[in-house]
Amino acid sequence: MQDRPSVLLISILCVGIAILYLPILVLIGYSFNASALVSVWGGFSTSWYRQLLHNDQLLDATWLSLEIGIVVSTGAVILGTLAAISLVRFTRFRGRLLLTGMVNAPLVMPEIITGITQLLLFISMLHVIGWPHRGFTTIAIAHIAFCTAYVTITVQSRLSSADRSLEEAAMDLGSGPVRAFVDTTLPIIMPALASSWLLSFTLSLDDLVISSFVSGPGASTLPMVIFSKVKLGVSPDINALASLIICLVGVCVLVAGYLMRRTERQRLLDAQMAER
Numbered sequence: 539m540q541d542r543p544s545v546l547l548i549s550i551l552c553v554g555i556a557i558l559y560l561p562i563l564v565l566i567g568y569s570f571n572a573s574a575l576v577s578v579w580g581g582f583s584t585s586w587y588r589q590l591l592h593n594d595q596l597l598d599a600t601w602l603s604l605e606i607g608i609v610v611s612t613g614a615v616i617l618g619t620l621a622a623i624s625l626v627r628f629t630r631f632r633g634r635l636l637l638t639g640m641v642n643a644p645l646v647m648p649e650i651i652t653g654i655t656q657l658l659l660f661i662s663m664l665h666v667i668g669w670p671h672r673g674f675t676t677i678a679i680a681h682i683a684f685c686t687a688y689v690t691i692t693v694q695s696r697l698s699s700a701d702r703s704l705e706e707a708a709m710d711l712g713s714g715p716v717r718a719f720v721d722t723t724l725p726i727i728m729p730a731l732a733s734s735w736l737l738s739f740t741l742s743l744d745d746l747v748i749s750s751f752v753s754g755p756g757a758s759t760l761p762m763v764i765f766s767k768v769k770l771g772v773s774p775d776i777n778a779l780a781s782l783i784i785c786l787v788g789v790c791v792l793v794a795g796y797l798m799r800r801t802e803r804q805r806l807l808d809a810q811m812a813e814r
Contacts, residue, residue: 562784565780565781565784566777568774569587569778569780570582570586571583571774586774586775586777586778587778589775590775590778590779590782596760596763596775596776596779599759599760599762599763600760600783602757602760603742603743603759603760603761606677606681607738607739607742607743608739610678610681610682610742611685611736611738611739611742613678614682614686614688614689614735614738615689615731615734615735617682617686617689618688618689618690618692619689619690619693619727619731621694622689622690622693622694622697624637625637625638625641625690626694626698627697641691642687642691643687644686644687645687645688649745649747650747652683652747652748653680653748653751653752654751656676656680656683656751656752657751657752660672660679660752672753672754672755672757673753673755673756673757674757676752676753677748677752677753677757680751680752681738681741681742681745681749684741685737685742688737689737692733692734693727693730693734695730696726697723697727700726700727701726702723704722704723704726705718705719705723707722708722725801728798729801729802732797732798733798736791740787743761744761745761746759749762750762760779
């Protein structure tokens, strides 16, 4: 007889799900509120979505955050993957301990400390070499710096469990080291790369503290604009924008999950065929 979950465990699960997702459902519901007051329900309306289309400040901040997120995610995945390969494949080299410490430091360092240090660095560089000016570039560099650590840890754990004998077999058949890695190991760690890209994109899109320190005039990200508006009270058009972002993120997560499951099934199928 199979063990069945107890009523207590099911209750805890339901409470946890409610705590996580009930606020999201409330936010989506109030994005259709005809009233401008959060505490008053004025009926169903899509006027705030129409008004959002004419809010240039929110739209510009949204596009800026999306552009930064894409650049940051791509750059962090490239640098983090290279760092993970160095830590896994090369166990002995000068500076390995230093690299390990640099990778783990952003994970435990408060964001306010990271923001201050990045700001001082950019100011010093601007005085010495005249670059970079605070704005898109400085935000992207700062976000890449702390997102790379998350990518490295994620890819490193997946790469450590990958079977290197597949690469060795590919090289025995005439492939070079790079070609053998691309053909054999890269498909295996692709789910980790995809999840790292999504994680980096989420961290970049969500960041407020670091962006507030390293941004410049005319380069306000979406969290910065929302935080400044929330000080004066929750605006319904922000609820509409947040609902659209939630739907977009949900679709991306579903698509990424489907692609990762398909890749994993294909890998298992190839492994079974190879064993025959």
